Amino acid sequence: MIHSVDFHLQLKQSQFRTPIEVLRKNFKCIQKLVETQKSYCICQIKLIENTRNKQEKLDLIDATIRQQEMFSSDIERMVKEHNKYISKLKLRVHKLKQFQIIYDGHTGKFSSEEALAKYAAVYREEINLLLIDFLLKSSYMDPIHSDKYNSGVILAKKLGLDNLIDYDVILQGLEIYNEIKFHKNLKILIKWCTENKKSLKAIQDENDPKSSLKFETYFQSFIENVKLAELSKALEIASEYLVNFLDMNVDENLYKIASGAALLCWNRTYLDDTVRPTHNREHEKSYSFYDQSMNMVNQIEGNILPLKELLEESKWSKLADFFLFNFNSIYGISQKPDLLLLLSVGATALKTRSCVRPSTFSEVSTRDINFDDYLIDTKNKDGRIAIHNECPICSPDLYELTHDIPFSHQVKSNIYDDPVMLPNGNIYQYDKLISKSSKISGENFDRSKLMPAQLFKELKDSIGTLGKNEFTGLLDNYESLDPLTGEVFKREQITKVFPT
């Protein structure tokens, strides 16, 4: 069990990272406003001083007042924004205190199980936040998306958790992401790069000094111009921006620029023509070793493929992904939705080698995902309700999803006390078998009004097969029923077993 509030704090660190970046940006805006207002005022004061005409003077003062009014209301708005995030931070600290109470107050008093039951509501809230986070972060793939009706935002508001997650920031990042990926909007990206110049540099140094979002952005812009055959524009970008990246002693950039430059002498149709026949030539590859001309063709292919990649549409998604990585790093948002990682952690802890795919599931297929598995008939052939496998890994919800997750490591048997075996090999806990059995047989004493006629008949039938006289064929206390199979056994057939 987790023993301190720090554990939860670490898991939710973006709650404390995102706001400070928002506050920092907000403050930069204030600074900029103040700067402008200052120089404006200096100017105006001078003008007012040097104006002799009273009316002109008054006009100038009025203009200054209007400007100062606007400035004040801008500042007021930003201070409000600042305070909004401050109160969010305070609320989040307050929420975390719950965990401190749970762990610090009761260390040792509870087993983890009791703690789970007692604080179910607290954990439920954590899990709801994970769901909201996933709904938000994966919303860029939605066929229809709108910020206002984003299902993550709606769920957050409904559950009153909207102050615990900075959905507006997450959605802002995804909006730019979509602009890049689907609308090939480089303007917005260039603007964003300029706004976040300093932070981007820091991220670059920390992660991979060779990759720069700014370079990739301008490089993409260069390629786009080549595609549109706007060569002069392409060259302009190259000489204005791309060259700056050459003196960084980074081979990769040099190589990229060189291959980009190579694009200048080809166009798309030409590249397509050269590469297209490949598919038909697979079988020729085997003997191409002996064929000089084939060798050459293969070589050309090898040279051209990387160039072709530059022109591919997928380049845009790579750029968009790279943007999102940078965006998330700046705001301290985790790159992968935590839901998926924690789902994997939990699944691997639960997954045993006994986890099987229930036979009631519909066939696995490449068909679209539907809800058929949840609408199955729950009854056995003889009308008894099937015993449920409560294991989450065996559920239709997660079975396929967790297929590739590793198994847990089991070193201890967890077999119940008093295990007994029925002649069919099924082993049960004695007490549970008897109480379950008597609950079912109890219905027989209980007049047939509670007993569906069909179940009654089935029971009688099954007893019949065991050769019991049909007239005395009520399940009496000397018999036991296998709750799984519906078979009936005499109590003397139950044997105690010893799993050591």
Add this chain to the structure above:
Amino acid sequence: MSSAFKTVSEEVDKLASNDSLEHILADSKSLLNNLRKLRNDVENDQDDMTMIKTQFKKWNENTLKNEKSINKSIKSYSSKIDKVLNFNLSDVYTYQTVDVNSNPRARKLVDRAIVMDLLRNGHFDVLEHIERQRGIKIPQELIDKFKQLNEILISFREHDDLRPAITWAARHSNELKSIGSDLEFNLHKLQFIKLYNQSKNNEPFEAYKYARDNFPDFGTTHLDTISKLLFTIMYSSSTPDCGFENYLTDGDMSNETFYNQICQDYCSLIGLSSNSPLYNTLLTSYIALPSFIKYHRISKSSGNLNWTTTNELPFEINLPPSLQFHSIFICPVSKEETTSENPPMVLPCHHIISKDSLIKLSRNSVANFKCPYCPRTSTIAQAVQARFVNL
């Protein structure tokens, strides 16, 4: 112990207590007032500019000072937070993960699991948005099932009305019994207690009538409880402190427990696990994660922990019994977990070992062998394949 949390909450407090921005706003407003005053002065032909100049200078200085102060606070918060919040989940969990980016089918499966969780919790309005936005079609039949559950729960929780639950339980009486659930009786019991408490000060006829109408059906199974309950009626009205009232409050009678039992039994009856699989798995992750962190720490410091079994975690995770869903049997001979390929086998002496061990002991099923735990000898033919069932 919770040093990071201490730092974070201190930093939040420090940042929150910095009111420099409020000062900037106040100063800007006072400059505005001074400008208005200036206008007034000029209007009255007193155009002395020295005043506004000093005020502007003061504004400028103060604002600069306040900017510095808030900037310092933000920077200090950032650097302190960076220092203490250094945990990265993907460093610790280095195994295969559920991935939705490269696998659209997985994404749909995650969506479906979320939909099921939201259905169980009655968030139908949110689901409408999810259906529309994510292109998911939830069958009406499924929604209706959960809507019915939701109505039962809402009238119970919000209106303290048990009747919908009782009606439902009565309709599914046999099914509930066959899954070994006492829910129907417990609901009657709760209703009885409710009626009893309402009419306690007068005459408890209402409760008595209810008992007569409903309890006889449960005579065979719950006679003991029923007699205790009725016993209470006889005594409590005359002697309030007799102690029998305990019968009315004993056991698992808290509303929360009831609420959960209704949920769980309802889901069992419609063929689903009683708790949300997504919820249970995520709950497990909170219990399991510390083991991952510990293993990560040890393997980092010892450099090299060799582990050869593929597709299995290299360490054990202790889960509470409520989160152990399968009977695990470790063969006492081979120390391996039994599986459907290598099932547990019961020897004639009723000791259990795995099939692989059995084959080894019997030298490929030819020899008689002695049970590893008792003197008895047996042949492979006498062993019975078994299966552990959890009820």
